[in-house]
Amino acid sequence: MLAVGGDAALLQTMRRWAGEADAAVEGAPDLPRGARLLAQGRWTVVLALLGDRPDEELTWWAEALRGVEGAPRLLAVADRPSMGLVLRAEKLGVLDLLPQPLRREDFLQALHRLRSAAGEVPVPLPDVAPHGVAPYALVGQSPAMVEVYKVIARVAGSTATVLIQGESGTGKEVVARAIHLNGSVASGPFVAVNCAAIPENLLESELFGHEKGSFTGAVARRVGRFEQASGGTLFLDEIADMGLALQAKILRAVQEREIERVGGTAPIPVNVRLIAATNRDLREAVAQGRLREDLYYRLAVVIIQLPRLTERGDDLLQLIAYFVSLFAEKCGKRIEAISDRAFETLRNRPWVGNVRELRNVIERAVIVATDATLRLEHLPEELRTDEAGLPGRSPTGLLTLADAEARHIARVLAHTGGQIGAAAEILGIHRNTLTRKVREYGL
Amino acid sequence: MSPGAKRLRPALRVEQALGLLPDIEVLAPLRALLLAASHPDERAKWSSSGPYLTVGKRAVLPAELREGMSQVLEQVQGHVGALYTACVEALECQQREDGAGAIAALRRAGGLEEEAGRLAQAKAWYEVALLLAERLPDRRPEVELLRALGGVCHALSRYAEGARYCQRGLALAEAEFDQAGAIAACEGLGLLALAQGELAGAQAWYQRGLRLAESREDAARVGQLTYRLGELLRSRGDLTAAAEYLARAHERFEAASDAAGLARTLDAQGQIDARLGRRGAALGAFREALAWRRRAPREASLEVTIRLHIAELAVDSERYLEAEEELRRAEQVAIAHNLGRQLIEIYTLMGALRGRQGEETGFVFFEQAIELCRIYGASPTTEAHVYHEYGVFRGRLGFKEEARAYLEKASGIFESLGQVAELERVQAELQRMSA
Incomplete structure (x- = not known):
């Protein structure tokens, strides 16, 4: 164990306690010297005595330990830790947050928790045969996905415009690529445009191209994505993020099969199959006047609705196995199993970001994994939450509505770093209401 | 419209908000507030546009x-x-024929402008003060103002003009036996020579300053100039000598408990380790640098620099996820501390990272960096770096015509600034493209 901060007497005491648990303690007087020792050795635990800015220090340590050899766990000690700090520590996956003065029982119990975490049971990962949709793959045989495959098979052969709907990260682009690869224009290009990522003032030139000098920044002639996709498929992702003026131009391009470059004078014929995708409710966007109704009906000839990851049942393990093998190969590692606790944690996750979030989590885990089993400690800090450690649980294990609300608000606040405005936006309530609830629940 | 529908309206974005603000100076603080008060759109976090989010x-x-x-x-x-108070104070001093007082007041105003990042305005204040200082029998204020003007010209990429100020300051300081002034002028000349790619010249100026500082037993200046020499040798590729200078600077800074100096030195050491392929040692040095930076609360900009170096290290070892995470942390620090100019560096590297991953949509980072150059009045050097990287990005993805246009733009800027080393780098890139 590396203990950082505190005086010689405390270090001496910790050495004595650690001796009782067959552990050894090295000390560093302050954060910079602690960082130096951290880089020089291999540690199982880092015990950090937090100073007068505990929140910042806790975050600093969580970052500093990321990717460090041996994946040491963080044990933090703070003077009168606040509720906010406890939540922050929980979010960051801190092994334990102990109050000052440090007590022998707390210290030994934390070491015990660490050791019990080591007793995880490996579950072998299944072999997965993904359906390649370069550079991605379709993985899973859950009933919800089989339905999706059926629609892909039906529409791929036609030239109908397809609208793919689904939450963020459900794999809309993968499905679009699958339709393209199994359709009549498979030999043509597949061009994807993310409408939400591109600044509004550049989207038109990105889609239709521009002539040199047609606006500031048009340093050379650019062939737009419509032209690039000619003879193939144009995939417009996050279509609802497009301004009304541009929507009209898209509609014209789709209907008349010709476009005009920004600053250009002659129409250019294009022949593309259009697939659009959105994570929003387009009918509501039409109702709000943010999406042209005629464009909606032009796009929604065939609609494919993608399921959430939580609706895909056993696909989760398949997807984990697929991503593990993908990233382990990239990192030159051999990972054959996932521990029961790690899998349980992944299974209980709400997966707001669906498959994209899972992919991200597994990639990060594989990077820090040190042996053939993916363990809980390899998962990102924010996943390693200990539900039992949170207040507000009744003896039956079920929460009251108020407790659930308080816990959810606390989580959102921790997520926004305490920003009331941002938290209110996420929760979909007015900031004054949120301020009142924060006071009411003593958060 | 239902209340639910109202909640689902997309949030107002910074780009839309900035588009509503006329490009006039009086709104600059509001633009800065807009950026600092902005927050990531949570709905976009896991969307396919998430990896391309910019400010x-x-x-x-x-x-x-x-x-x-x-x-x-x-x-x-x-x-x-x-500023008004400084003006009135200067006038009062003039009225009672207190030239030194008037100069001090004007200089203070220049310093305030410099702190606020208004470099051209700071230069104007210093120039007025210099006119007064030239008439004083005591030449020390003039030496100080020449040094300040040299510094501000450096930040404005007006290197030749800055060197002229520093040369005048050095000549005057030596004539007046003002050693502190001479040391500062040598350091300024070294920085300006370095900016113009005159590495040998820069080294000679630093060494001259270091000799003066050692003879004066000015520990702080010795540490600073030793560090500068280490950094210079690092950029020349003489890593062994650089490491020696940095180790000496580290000792000096540690003895003086200079947390910012230690953070800078460790950051430079980390870059040497990275060049030598010692990834673990480099990461250790960067992490320790970040730990020291915590003890220098005014150095948020240094934290961004260190995080950029950690990200570069990750990019070089193809650890793209780690690079992205580090860049996102740097972005948070830059936004929270209103370090708009550093956001330009962050987005330039983010764009380069996407280029390595073959992601065409990465162009949005360069476009954002160019936009920020305009908003923050970034130096031509910074702008040229963005165009250089943008050109490399376009070239990597096969858009030769655009790549060439951006590289030529960068080349033109570097040429006008007389930055030989940078110019050569861009021209080598252009040649590679033609080959």
Whole structure:
């Protein structure tokens, strides 16, 4: 164990306690010297005595330990830790947050928790045969996905415009690529445009191209994505993020099969199959006047609705196995199993970001994994939450509505770093209401 | 419209908000507040546009701007008030024929402008003060002003002009036996020579300054110039000598408990380790540098620099996820501390990272960096770096015509600034493209 901060007497005491648990303690007087020792050795635990800015220090340590050899766990000690700090520590996956003065029982119990975490049971990962949709793959045989495959098979052969709907990260682009690869224009290009990522003032030139000098920044002639996709498929992702003026131009391009470059004078014929995708409710966007109704009906000839990851049942393990093998190969590692606790944690996750979030989590885990089993400690800090450690649980294990609300608000606040405005936006309530609830629940 | 529908309306984005603000100087503090008060759109976090989010795509709540406005107005009022006070004080000093007092007041005003990042305005104050200082029998204020002007010209990429100021300052300081002034002038000349790619010249100036500082037993200056020499040798590729200088600088800074100096030295050491392929040692040095930076609370900009180096290290070892995470942390620090100019560096590297991954949509980072160059009045050097990397990015993805156009733009800027080393790098890239 590396203990950082505190005086010689405390270090001496910790050495004595650690001796009782067959552990050894090295000390560093302050954060910079602690960082130096951290880089020089291999540690199982880092015990950090937090100073007068505990929140910042806790975050600093969580970052500093990321990717460090041996994946040491963080044990933090703070003077009168606040509720906010406890939540922050929980979010960051801190092994334990102990109050000052440090007590022998707390210290030994934390070491015990660490050791019990080591007793995880490996579950072998299944072999997965993904359906390649370069550079991605379709993985899973859950009933919800089989339905999706059926629609892909039906529409791929036609030239109908397809609208793919689904939450963020459900794999809309993968499905679009699958339709393209199994359709009549498979030999043509597949061009994807993310409408939400591109600044509004550049989207038109990105889609239709521009002539040199047609606006500031048009340093050379650019062939737009419509032209690039000619003879193939144009995939417009996050279509609802497009301004009304541009929507009209898209509609014209789709209907008349010709476009005009920004600053250009002659129409250019294009022949593309259009697939659009959105994570929003387009009918509501039409109702709000943010999406042209005629464009909606032009796009929604065939609609494919993608399921959430939580609706895909056993696909989760398949997807984990697929991503593990993908990233382990990239990192030159051999990972054959996932521990029961790690899998349980992944299974209980709400997966707001669906498959994209899972992919991200597994990639990060594989990077820090040190042996053939993916363990809980390899998962990102924010996943390693200990539900039992949170207040507000009744003896039956079920929460009251108020407790659930308080816990959810606390989580959102921790997520926004305490920003009331941002938290209110996420929760979909007015900031004054949120301020009142924060006071009411003593958060 | 139902209340639910109202909630689902997309948030107002920074790019939309900035588009509504006329490009006039009086709104600059509001633009800065807009960026600092913005927050990531949570709905976009896991969307396919998530990896391409820039400050322009962050969400802004007008209500939060209104809340923060009074604080910004207070700061503006305080700043303008301090400038007016300095002016009146200078006039009062002139009236009672206290030239030194008037110069001090004007210099203070220049310093305030410099702190606020208004470099051209700072230069104007210093120039007025210099006119007065030239008439004083005591030449020390003139030496100090020449040094300040050299520094501000460096930041404005007006290197030749800055060197002229520093040369004058050095000649004057030596004539007046003002050793502190001479040391500072040598350091300024070294920095300006370095900016123009004259590495041998820069080394000679630093060494001259170091000799003077050692003879004067000025520990702080010795540490600073030793560090500068280490950094210079690192950029020349003489890593062994650089490491020696940095180790000596480290000792000096540690003895002086100079946390910022230690952070800078460790950051430079980390870059040497990275060049030598010692990834673990490099990461250790960078992490320790970040730990020291925590003890230098005014050095948020240094933290961004260190994080950029950690990200570069990760990019070089193809650890793209780690690079992205580090860049996102740097972005948070830059936005929270209103370090708009550093956001330019962050987005340039983010764009380069996407280029390595073959992601065409990465162009949005370069476009954002160019936009920020305009908003923050970035130096031509910074702008040229963005165009250089943009050209490399386009070239990597096969858009030769655009790549060439951006590289030629960068080349033109570097040529006009007389930055030989940078110019050669860009021209080598152009040649590679033609081959």
